[in-house]
Amino acid sequence: MHFLAALGNNPKMRSVLCLFEGVATGAADGWYRMKDKPASTLLHLGPGLANGLANIHNAKRASSGMVNVIGEHSVSHLKYDPPLTSDIEGLARPLSHWVRRAESADTIGWDAAQAAAKASGHPGQIATLILPGDTSWQQADAAPMLPPPVAAHRKAPGAARIEHIARVLRSGEPTLIILANKATRGAALEKAGRVAAATSAKLGSQFFTARIERGAGRVPIARIPYAVAQATAFLKDYRHVITVETKEPVAFFAYPDKPSLLKAEGTLVHALVEEDEDSELAFDMLLQALDATGTTPLVQPRIETPVPKGALNPASIAQALAAALPEHCIVVDESLTTGRESMSLTMGALPHDLINNMGGSIGYATPVATGAALACPDRRVFCMVGDGSAMYTIQSLWTQARENLNVTTIIFANNSYAILKAEYANMGAGEPGERALSMIDIDKPRIDWLAMAKSMGVPGIAVETAESFHKAMVDSTREPGPCLIEVRL
Amino acid sequence: MHFLAALGNNPKMRSVLCLFEGVATGAADGWYRMKDKPASTLLHLGPGLANGLANIHNAKRASSGMVNVIGEHSVSHLKYDPPLTSDIEGLARPLSHWVRRAESADTIGWDAAQAAAKASGHPGQIATLILPGDTSWQQADAAPMLPPPVAAHRKAPGAARIEHIARVLRSGEPTLIILANKATRGAALEKAGRVAAATSAKLGSQFFTARIERGAGRVPIARIPYAVAQATAFLKDYRHVITVETKEPVAFFAYPDKPSLLKAEGTLVHALVEEDEDSELAFDMLLQALDATGTTPLVQPRIETPVPKGALNPASIAQALAAALPEHCIVVDESLTTGRESMSLTMGALPHDLINNMGGSIGYATPVATGAALACPDRRVFCMVGDGSAMYTIQSLWTQARENLNVTTIIFANNSYAILKAEYANMGAGEPGERALSMIDIDKPRIDWLAMAKSMGVPGIAVETAESFHKAMVDSTREPGPCLIEVRL
Known part of the structure; x- marks a missing residue:
């Protein structure tokens, strides 16, 4: 309630009401996908967090950063085990990268800044801050806050790894570069397109990708199919799979008598960019190693699709x-x-x-x-x-x-x-x-x-x-x- | 899917489709409240469980038994960390009394029987059984199952405690007996009514009770109000509070400058029936100790309420x-x-x-x-x-x-x-x-x-x-x- 009251005094914070917590956490994910900056949710004790967890899971898997603020009973009240009490840390940890229980009004400012820093790093993280009632209503110390924590920056890939990938690409053997997360858009995608144009490598994506910039004028990416039979057929002729902010393709579910790993036997998997690294920088380094900085990428031509008529399929x-x-x-x-x-x-x-x-x-x-x-x-x-x-x-x-x-x-x-x-x-x-x-x-x-x-x-x-x-x-x-x-x- | 297929072969099991997991877990709670027997939910991996957790929390607090079956990736697939993977045990434990991951088709029958036994005990428990895909589709051993586990029965309260409560009641000092769970209905309620009739004690309930049999002809129970001021006013004149399958009254939330405990200073709290004990038996023993087995309880007279007219309030x-x-x-x-x-x-x-x-x-x-x-x-x-x-x-x-x-x-x-x-x-x-x-x-x-x-x-x-x-x-x-x-x- 005090948090709500404080919103009225802070025009820099926009608040949006949702009728169910799963809408709030999913909306925070959608915000991150478009802004590359975290939004915050305000959820009510353990059950309110629980209602938001499924879309927190989806956001975590999308590397979307998010700050979840969980209202909690005041410290003095918890020991009486009132109805809404639950193990909030226990519920939060399986799907959070970072969990903290605020301990006093004096430190909550720094706790909140750290939550925002964790959520803002690369890749984005799920930061969960538990906010007991009394932490909200106590008088805060007027002392200035420590310098706020700084978000983790994207790391540079190692030069040896770039050299190895360049050798694979120069071999001319059939190669698929699988792009994900930040590599499927902007300058990183454009530079991946140059690498593809300079070599015989193809660009692909997993069946699911956090966000792809696509359509006319963009570097096209082929999508690995969902179904196991089609996916293995798609992948079977590649001698090399190079991963960018992702892992090698796996089936969504396991099935009796179908493989979990989708690549062909003998296909070699090479990581070019790990999930905490910088894809754009990696492609810059790779273009230099390939002596191909001046290459022009192939882009998707515009296809005018006539308006279809008749049955929906x-x-x-x-x-x-x-x-x-x-x-x-x-x-x-x-x-x-x-x-x-x-x-x-x-x-x-x-x-x-x-x-x-x-x-x-x-x-x-x-x-x-x-x-x-x-x-x-x-x-x-x-x-x-x-x-x-x-x-x-x-x-x-x-x-x-x-x-x-x-x-x-x-x-x-x-x-x-x-x-x-x-x-x-x-x-x-x-x-x-x-x-x-x-x-x-x-x-x-x-x-x-x-x-x-x-x-x-x-x-x-x-x-x-x-x-x-x-x-x-x-x-x-x-x-x-x-x-x-x-x-x- | 194999579980679903098996439903078709088992006419003793009724299946009901819900469009959201929170409906399924809440419905299982409602079923238990009326039947005193657990229902089972079938939920899909960690996020499906997460969607059901808020109403599992409510059911747990109501001592409703429930068997949650959580579909999970097959063992061979889990190591590839496919999209729906999460720490299901981690999500389940904060709100379950019992969690088990089924390990093979040979033992799943016994695991399921144990889950049902845990859920069926007194008080009801939340039993969560994680069911990996391959456990469903493997051939099961035809060997007969071990004897199935037996649910915990209600325990008898100790004679010394009954004697102590009888002394309190004989003192004639103002006393409130707070009834909860199985004590607010059936024979237990009727016998509580006899105790009240034989002494000057009043019968009360918490503001929230799992299920009360009330109305004309039933033993009436006064409800402790929700708001702190009204609740403390309600309780202030009682020298003794006797609890039956519950704890002493606490406020729902803490507020600045309001108490968490609602009883007056100096009020003594005595447990008559712990949550795993048998209220009906306890009141039988108490009536014997009070030499009041023949007492007739006061019951609520029928009040014909005229149909109100006009404004809704x-x-x-x-x-x-x-x-x-x-x-x-x-x-x-x-x-x-x-x-x-x-x-x-x-x-x-x-x-x-x-x-x-x-x-x-x-x-x-x-x-x-x-x-x-x-x-x-x-x-x-x-x-x-x-x-x-x-x-x-x-x-x-x-x-x-x-x-x-x-x-x-x-x-x-x-x-x-x-x-x-x-x-x-x-x-x-x-x-x-x-x-x-x-x-x-x-x-x-x-x-x-x-x-x-x-x-x-x-x-x-x-x-x-x-x-x-x-x-x-x-x-x-x-x-x-x-x-x-x-x-x-």
Whole structure:
């Protein structure tokens, strides 16, 4: 309450209300993805933290920095074990890089500065600061704070490693450079493109990437497919895999009789950039070692996609997207089965950013889209989300309406956890019986998405053809504020 | 997936689909409250568990038993640290009594039986069983299982303690017996009533109780108020407090300049029944020690409450409830500010069960009502919930529609976290400024509750007067299935 009161006195801090903690933590992730700077959440004791943990997991896996402030009982009260008491450190540690319990009003300023420094380093970290009530309401010492801690900078890769990678590239053997995190955008991506142009190496990404700058004019990156069979086929001819801020590709799940590691037997894996290192600097060093600083990268040409007509299916949906996406929009993708294999059709769209779920916990897209829209008020955000996933954190719509955020939420309504049907088959569990299917289908009752949008103040429209889907997306960009498109499949 | 497939082969196991894990864990709590037997949840890796933790916290504080089965990567896959990997044991332990990782298909049967035994003991426990994928898909040994473990029984209180309590009661000094958990219903409550009738002791409950059998014909229990000033006033004249399956009363939160312990200075606290002991047996022993086995308890007379008319306020809302509640209905109360101080007006209603939130994490009522309705298909459940709380786990409505559950959800729509306004004042943070208020009010946009209900297949009605509220409640009992009443405040 004192923290809330203090917000009123600090115009430099913007506060946004969310109706569920998972929306707040996901929005902080979305903010970081676009700003490369952490946001802070304010959560209520252990259970409030618990409600935010799934999207903290996703943010941690995306290397997004975040400061979670957890309100806690005052020290004098804790020993009586009142109802809301729990082991907050215990709940926070598995998904935090740094956890501290503030001990007095005198030191809380320094604690908060350290939390912000931890979250702001490279890679971003999850910093959790537990704030007991009495720490808020006690009088603070007026003594000046120690110099605030400094965030960790990106490290330089070693020269020997650069020399080794240059030798691999000069060999001319088939090589895939897998880019991730900060290497899939900006100057790092452009320089990776020069390395590819100067050698015969290909550029690739994991199936999920924190944020990719893609579309016309950007250096294109090929995406390793999700399914194990397609992924191993994609990778089988590479003699070398070079990793940049990531590890070698692994399957999302294990399956009976399928491999966990996706590379071919005999493929050699070389780390070029570790996750705490500087990709742009590494590519600069590599270009020098290759004597290729003047190389021009290949960039993606613009592909004018005609507006598709007729039935909605993964291809026509991707074509409608390619035709509709405005320049510099942001696409947050949690479409799972609907969008999974067809996003390559949007490679030649106008330049845009693509954001994926790095932690695999569903319910990430609507909060992350909310945070991305807060971070970039002049850019339209398209949030592609399956109906099952959307129901996890649907409260995001309310914050989007409240803040008049430019988010177009696209619900792929197949009335089913379609991904589970695919995984069911993958797992070798046979054909799902009636009862198993009843745990996978969500068509009874069918969710009324227009009513859902209306309930939280978001205008909605349902589409049943590719051309009406395209039109709805274009229309959504004409007015500020959120809207929801139900894509009936 | 193999677990799901197996459900189809086991007609003794009923499976219910929820759209969010917090609904599943809260429903398991509601099931236990009515059945005194645990339900099981099936959750997906660490983040799926995390989404269920807040209502696991509430269930743990209610001594509700529950078996949480957490799907996990197969052993061979974990070492590659795929996206959904997290420290599941770390997340589970702070809110579980028992955690085990199943190690093979040969032992999983015994592990599951032990989880069920732990959850089924007295008091109920949170048992968390982590189920790696390969444990599901490997062939199991056909050898017969060891005898399954046995759940812990209620213990008998010691004779010396009974003798001590009998001396206190015979002293005639002002005494309050605080009943909790299994002591607020059935034979234990009836026998507590005899003890009170045979002595001058009063019967009381904490402000929150897992489940109370109350209304006409039941032994009445006075409720210790929520607010510190009222609670200390309630308790100040008692020389003795005797606790039954609970501890001495403490404030929900600490406040500057207010006490944490609510009893008067000099009041003596005596434990009659510890949380793992048998209240009914304790009261039997106490009645013998008091030579009062033949005493008749005082019971609550029926009070016919006339249907209130006009404005909706806490008193008219409680009167409408008192007039409308049908015999043997179940009331799940998370009304916070609206219902907090007026529930005593329903003491003389037809006999019913009242369920409260024991852990203080909001978003408990709609899931618990769902589970209570699954447990008691022949009883109507009234779920009283504030608008802010309802938005935490609103996905419950969908499961209620899917299973055609007899739940009347009553949304107290004051468009605000009204409890935070009260706590703001209590905390001495002064008058909330414009920005602090904007973090407490949820009226921009106003949630359209009828659209929300419709979106998940639940019929809804809005009421603005006490008489229409009463009529809507009565109407809701005429047809099976769920409905939602928006009480516009």
